[in-house]
Each structure stands twice: as C-alpha cells, then as structure tokens.
Amino acid sequence: MRSLKILLLSSAFNGLTQRAWLDLRQAGHEPSVVVFTDEATVCRQIEDSGADLVICPFLKDRVPQQLWSNPLRPVVIIHPGIVGDRGASALDWAITLQARRWGVTALQAVEEMDAGPIWSTCEFDMPADVRKSELYNGPVSDAALVCIRDVVEKFAQGFVPVPLDYIQPSVIGRLQPNMTQADRTFSWFDCASFIKRSIDAADGQPGVLASLQGGQYYLYDAHLDSRQGTPGDILAVQDDAVLVAAGDCSLWIGSLKRKAQPGEGTFKLPARRVLAESLVGVPVLDSSIARQTFNAQAYQPIRYRESGQVGELTFEFYNGAMSTEQCRRLVAALRWAKAQDTQVLLIKGGRGSFSNGVHLNVIQAAKEPGLEAWANIQAIDDVCQELLTATQLVVSGLTGSAGAGGVMLALAADIVLAREGVVLNPHYKTMGLYGSEYWTYSLPRAVGSEIAHKLTEECLPISAIQAEQYGMVQGIGPRCPDAFGLWLSQQAEGALTDDKYRAARTRKATLDIQEIERCREHELAQMQLDMVHNRQQFAEKCRNFVFKRKTCQSPRRLMAPWALMHETVLLQSRVLNL
Structure with a gap:
C-alpha cells in the first residue's frame, strides 16, 4: 500500500489519537494532526493541506459542511458505539444499560450526526463492572485501531462505504439522546452497585451530581465496600477517599468536583481534600500495607x-x-x-x-x-x-x-x-x-x-x-490486563536468572x-x-490544563512535513498578495 497523507482531526491529542498517530506511522503512513480550534481555521487547514483522507478519532465538535461535503476527500468519524448507535453519550448508555456486546464504528461524516455510511466496525464483549475511562482506553481504543487500519486499507482500494440501514436485522444500535444528570440521578438509599454503575458511566466527564454533607458535588472514582450505615452518611476516611453508606452497603468515593456557581470554574480534587472541614470526628482508617491484608477487591490504592x-x-x-x-x-x-x-x-x-x-x-x-x-x-x-x-x-x-x-x-x-x-x-x-x-x-x-x-x-x-x-x-x-498481570508475575519470578535480563x-x-x-x-x-x-x-500552563481550556492552534510538532509545507507555501503567497 502506498503511503497516505492522513489528517487526524481531533478535539484534543488524547490517548486514542496518540495511539492512532503512532500506529499509522508504524504502518508507513504520514499522519498529521489538526486540533479542532474554530470552524474557519480547521476548514482552512484541512482544505489547504492536500490530505488524502481525514480521520476523526476523538471529535466532540460537529464536522463543518465545507469538509464533509467534499466527495474527493472523505472525513471518517470513529464512533464508540455499535452499528446504528448514535449520539454523544454512547459509552454512558452502554454502561448504564449493561450492554453485553459493544463496539466501535467508523462512519463517514454527513449532515446528520453519526448517520453516515459505514466504513468499518469492530465489536467486543463488554467487560463487567467497568468505568467509562477504563472502557474507552481499553476495549474501545483497541477496536478503534482495528477500524482505523481497516478504513485506511479500504480507502486505498477505492472502497465505497455502506449506507446505514436500520431495516437490516444486524443493525441493533439506535439513536440515543445525550445523557443528562436526570438520567444519572440516584438516591443514597439505592443499592451500592447501582450507584457505582451510575458513577462509572459518568467517569472522566461529567461525573454524577449528588448531595453529600449538605453540599452539591460531582462524584468520581467509586469502589464498593461491605460496611453499612445510614444512607448518605460518611462512615470513614482512608487516604484520599470517603466511605459513604448506601441502601445495602457502602462506597468509597475517591474524587469530587464542587458544583460551580455561575461564572465560577471548579475541577476534580481528592474527596478528602474537598470535604476536609466537614470530616471532623469521622474515623480515619489505617491504610499502611504493613497492617492491611492484600485484597484486590477492596479499596486499597x-x-x-x-x-x-x-x-x-x-x-x-x-x-x-x-x-x-x-x-x-x-x-x-x-x-x-x-x-x-x-x-x-x-x-x-x-x-x-x-x-x-x-x-x-x-x-x-x-x-x-x-x-x-x-x-x-x-x-x-x-x-x-x-x-x-x-x-x-x-x-x-x-x-x-x-x-x-x-x-x-x-x-x-x-x-x-x-x-x-x-x-x-x-x-x-x-x-x-x-x-x-x-x-x-x-x-x-x-x-x-x-x-x-x-x-x-x-x-x-x-x-x-x-x-x-x-x-x-x-x-x-x-x-x-489479566493476561499481562500473569505474564508480569512470571517475568518477575525469572528476573534473577533469565539471560535476557x-x-x-x-x-x-x-x-x-x-x-x-x-x-x-x-x-x-x-x-x-x-x-x-x-x-x-x-503556572499558566498548569491553570489551562486543569480548567481544560482549548488550545488556540494545532501544535506544530504534531504536523507532518507535507502539511507544514502546504501551510508555509500558503503563508508566503498571502504575504506576496498583500
């Protein structure tokens, strides 16, 4: 296969985009990255680049019509859902509804979001008891790479994507609304596993809004515990987490984000730090490894x-x-x-x-x-x-x-x-x-x-x-992960004698x-x-990272030489025309 000029259009250079960029380079292609800043800039960068193909591994912004309507240069969206699934909350719904099978679909961008013809799809068995970030960075990321490789190969062969057809019995995905906090809400009187699933489905962003110690907080990083108490009460503190009683048992909550007032910015912090003033008198558990028996199921950071x-x-x-x-x-x-x-x-x-x-x-x-x-x-x-x-x-x-x-x-x-x-x-x-x-x-x-x-x-x-x-x-x-853990233990056991070490x-x-x-x-x-x-x-870079402020331009270090060359030529021509 000839080397292709592939643009990765992404809302951020996140883990999946990095894996895609590395994988395409390993395969001999020349990927270049465009971070979505504003519509006019993105359209200019892509239209002027001379790219053969645009792939969007992680795009929260709508693809501009100027880009998706170009028949000579497809724009392919990597959607974290099975064929027919549509909407921005695909993984949230998959975890909440306890889907047994899930997948990733590569589809062509059209006017209607996630409704374009299909280039590729890859399915997997949903792991049990999985949080959204773990699902995204694991099976979803792996399936996305399979789809991206398939798209590139099919593009080189002149493949025509297949229209989405809900009449086909194999198409079981459906349009799902964006999940709201009303869809995520729970009561502390609910069973702990239900609460944990709600928090897992909102992991990373946006978190689940709930009342705790008289305040409103977004909850993250939940772990089950067998202890019991009055639902909603904080039973103990350990390391960074607080133990909150639920209807049947309890949950450790590791991170919180205080609900912001209008015009205010807040961000995730360790729960113990956020609730510090209201934890007076709450028992603090000893977490030292000298006194804790190893338990992979318990909250043991x-x-x-x-x-x-x-x-x-x-x-x-x-x-x-x-x-x-x-x-x-x-x-x-x-x-x-x-x-x-x-x-x-x-x-x-x-x-x-x-x-x-x-x-x-x-x-x-x-x-x-x-x-x-x-x-x-x-x-x-x-x-x-x-x-x-x-x-x-x-x-x-x-x-x-x-x-x-x-x-x-x-x-x-x-x-x-x-x-x-x-x-x-x-x-x-x-x-x-x-x-x-x-x-x-x-x-x-x-x-x-x-x-x-x-x-x-x-x-x-x-x-x-x-x-x-x-x-x-x-x-x-x-x-x-499980196979790696076993392999890692075997390597450690042989480290003292194995010639390769x-x-x-x-x-x-x-x-x-x-x-x-x-x-x-x-x-x-x-x-x-x-x-x-x-x-x-x-100080400024830390603040921008914490408050998730969008970059104002695509980093030049992520641009391929061919994309930089086009940008330089265009800049020179504009200067000459002034």
Whole structure:
C-alpha cells in the first residue's frame, strides 16, 4: 500500500489519537494532526493541506459542511458505539444499560450526526463492572485501531462505504439522546452497585451530581465496600477517599468536583481534600500495607503481597496523578517492602494510567500553587530514590500509559516491562518544566544521551514498541490486563536468572550513587526556577490544563512535513498578495 497523507482531526491529542498517530506511522503512513480550534481555521487547514483522507478519532465538535461535503476527500468519524448507535453519550448508555456486546464504528461524516455510511466496525464483549475511562482506553481504543487500519486499507482500494440501514436485522444500535444528570440521578438509599454503575458511566466527564454533607458535588472514582450505615452518611476516611453508606452497603468515593456557581470554574480534587472541614470526628482508617491484608477487591490504592522471592507492590492513583501526600504514602510503602526478605521488588500500576507525574489539580488548588508544586516534585523524587537504591532487583510493570515524571518513575527500576499498546510521553517541556524524577540519570542510562535529548526536546509520544527499540523497555506483555498481570508475575519470578535480563542485573551492580544525587540537585535547581519562579510559564500552563481550556492552534510538532509545507507555501503567497 502506498503511503497516505492522513489528517487526524481531533478535539484534543488524547490517548486514542496518540495511539492512532503512532500506529499509522508504524504502518508507513504520514499522519498529521489538526486540533479542532474554530470552524474557519480547521476548514482552512484541512482544505489547504492536500490530505488524502481525514480521520476523526476523538471529535466532540460537529464536522463543518465545507469538509464533509467534499466527495474527493472523505472525513471518517470513529464512533464508540455499535452499528446504528448514535449520539454523544454512547459509552454512558452502554454502561448504564449493561450492554453485553459493544463496539466501535467508523462512519463517514454527513449532515446528520453519526448517520453516515459505514466504513468499518469492530465489536467486543463488554467487560463487567467497568468505568467509562477504563472502557474507552481499553476495549474501545483497541477496536478503534482495528477500524482505523481497516478504513485506511479500504480507502486505498477505492472502497465505497455502506449506507446505514436500520431495516437490516444486524443493525441493533439506535439513536440515543445525550445523557443528562436526570438520567444519572440516584438516591443514597439505592443499592451500592447501582450507584457505582451510575458513577462509572459518568467517569472522566461529567461525573454524577449528588448531595453529600449538605453540599452539591460531582462524584468520581467509586469502589464498593461491605460496611453499612445510614444512607448518605460518611462512615470513614482512608487516604484520599470517603466511605459513604448506601441502601445495602457502602462506597468509597475517591474524587469530587464542587458544583460551580455561575461564572465560577471548579475541577476534580481528592474527596478528602474537598470535604476536609466537614470530616471532623469521622474515623480515619489505617491504610499502611504493613497492617492491611492484600485484597484486590477492596479499596486499597497501595497494596502488597509476596510470592516466593518476589514482593509485588501495586499503586493505583486516579488518572495517574500523584499528589504530595500520595507520594509520601508510596515512599512509606516502598520502605516497608524493601525491608522484607525478598530478592525482587515488582512495582506496577492498577487499571488506569501507570502514572502521569505530579498532581496538577492539587497543585492548582493550593493557596500557593508554586510551593505545592515544589513540595510535590520533591516527594515524587523521593519515590524514585527508593526505587533506585533498593537492594532488591526492581521490576516496573507499565499496566497503562505514562507521561512525564510517570515515565521516569518507571525507568528508576532495573527492568521495565510494558503492556502491549501503552503510550509513553517522556517529556516535560509542554508544561513549562525542565523535569525531575532523576530523568537526567535514568533516561540516558536507558537510551543514551542522544536519544534522551531527542525524546525530551521533540515532545512526542512513543509506543511500547519504540520504547523497547530505544532500550527504555525490556519486554512487552499481552494487551489483556489479566493476561499481562500473569505474564508480569512470571517475568518477575525469572528476573534473577533469565539471560535476557542479565544486562539489567549488571547495570544495577554498577549504580553510581554520587551521580544520582548530583542529577537530583541539578534537576531540582532547574525545577525551582520553573515551579516557584515560573520561568517557562508553568503556572499558566498548569491553570489551562486543569480548567481544560482549548488550545488556540494545532501544535506544530504534531504536523507532518507535507502539511507544514502546504501551510508555509500558503503563508508566503498571502504575504506576496498583500
């Protein structure tokens, strides 16, 4: 197949768009990204680009008529629903109605939303007890890539998409209205599993609006618990979460967003922080791994178990963000785990992102954001230090994607193993930061100084395959989370003897403690300038990220040379015509 000029039109360069961009490049194509800013700009960029095909992996905006009406350059929407499903709340309804089968459909943009002819579809069995972000970043993302590959192949062959026909018995999807808060509402007297499903279906955005402690909040990150009490009462606090009684048992609620007043902006924060003033007298449970028996079904953001000579430490922080307090808890857990009689320490993420570094929302909410950022970066550095200095052979398991300090945290281990399909963003500059987490030691150690400079300066995502080629990752395991967990345990058990990890064992034996400390001192000196003194506009970039403010233009680093060339020629012609 010839190389195609493919434009990815997206509302943001999110995880799925990154996977699509990487996958198309791996297949030999030349994808370029256009972030939807305003209709006029987007139309000009696409019409002038000379693109062969436009694919929309994540588009919340309506495709302008000027674009979809061009018969020579199709605009294909990747819709997270089965054939016939239409509407912006596809996954919300699928989780709420407990669909047994779901899928992704690639359809051509037309005037009526999601009603265009079908290019491709891919179905899957719906996982049980799944939250929306987990569904989207897992089975939906996987199915979307299947559809995108199929669309590209069919386009090259001159395929004509098939009109949507509701008369066909195989078309079981239907137009669904946008889900409202009225559709999501619950009573604390309802059973906890129903409440959890409501919260899961609204995970990420918009959350479920409910009354709690006399206030109105959007709820996120729910976990079932067997304890009972008066429905609506807060029974306990643990780490960042509060335990709320429901009709039959109870739920841990990890994150809240206060309902905003007109003209006010609010954002998600740890529930304990949001409700701090009303939690006086509420029992605080001990969450230390030394006193908690491992239970994968319970609310345990940090949990530990042993198997033979392997100690396995799992940490699962909502959205992969690690606040100062969370980092300190993880440091305490690591110190305890390192003191155990084991030879291998396996650290791994949970069901979401592995880690995305410091907690920007908590930083933004602080009275002095710069000082909170400064405390946060030192706390996450302490996590990395514990990994670098462990006497055990440390294995990190990238169960999900990682960004910035989260990538470097993984690299602080001796062996890095990744789940197939994860995406890494090993850079800091787009947030106005020099970077820390010992990256000036760990990244060059893994990939060499030249590649380290390239990765941190280009600010582009890389796939697990690329990371393995660079030397950042020593092995890639199955895409299925359960299969990956089993594979990861097997790799950890063999890490001390397997020949393929011999280089990692040798490298550990030559660890340079003095050089590690020099790197930390240098990085923190730079980060103090960025976080406390705002050298590179970190404060503004953090604020824009937290309040989800749209970008004003597509980043040039995401534009392919052919798209940049067209833009340059057009700019020159406009200048000449002035």
